[in-house]
Amino acid sequence: MSENTADTPLDHGDQSKADASNAPRVARSASNQPLIADKDHPEQNRPVRPARNRQKPHARRMNLSLTRVSAWSVAKVSFMLSLAGAIIQIIATLLLWLLLKAVGVFDQVTQIVSSAGLDSGSLNLANVLSLPTVLSAVTIFSIVEMVLITILCTIFALLYNVVSALVGGVHVTLGDD
Numbered sequence: 001m002s003e004n005t006a007d008t009p010l011d012h013g014d015q016s017k018a019d020a021s022n023a024p025r026v027a028r029s030a031s032n033q034p035l036i037a038d039k040d041h042p043e044q045n046r047p048v049r050p051a052r053n054r055q056k057p058h059a060r061r062m063n064l065s066l067t068r069v070s071a072w073s074v075a076k077v078s079f080m081l082s083l084a085g086a087i088i089q090i091i092a093t094l095l096l097w098l099l100l101k102a103v104g105v106f107d108q109v110t111q112i113v114s115s116a117g118l119d120s121g122s123l124n125l126a127n128v129l130s131l132p133t134v135l136s137a138v139t140i141f142s143i144v145e146m147v148l149i150t151i152l153c154t155i156f157a158l159l160y161n162v163v164s165a166l167v168g169g170v171h172v173t174l175g176d177d
Helices: 012-022 071-103 105-115 131-167
Strands: 061-066 170-175
Touching (some): 071 105, 071 131
Antiparallel strands (some): 061 170
16 A cells, blocks of 8 residues: 655545545535635635536336226216216206296296197196206106216226226326426
């Protein structure tokens, strides 16, 4: 091993490593200026951490594939979504019926039928399309629709699992933007 003496100078990299390991740390303020300036060793007054180059980080990309869908979770979600749709249908029908009643559409249709010479006594649209009758029909239709949607979505999930086992599923690429 060779010893470093005053006759053999250190190269610049070795000298900075030797100075950094032997030099005491300098306390710095929030503005990264040394609190106590040491004029004999100005290299010790440099910042402790060099400023980082602020480059935009690269977006991460991940390739995923959807290979299996739980039929039970599809059944639950499709049932809840069809229930929400059924409630929306019933409320929309109620509001539409109330709007038509307020405007007087049922009475006008009855008057048009009677002015055409037909027997208006046998056809009273307000009695035929009463609110309880309309809401009952829409509720029955919504219940049937809920059952059909739930069953069809569950069957499609099971079919997807079979096809996915053969083909490998749906491949999706996700990325940070």
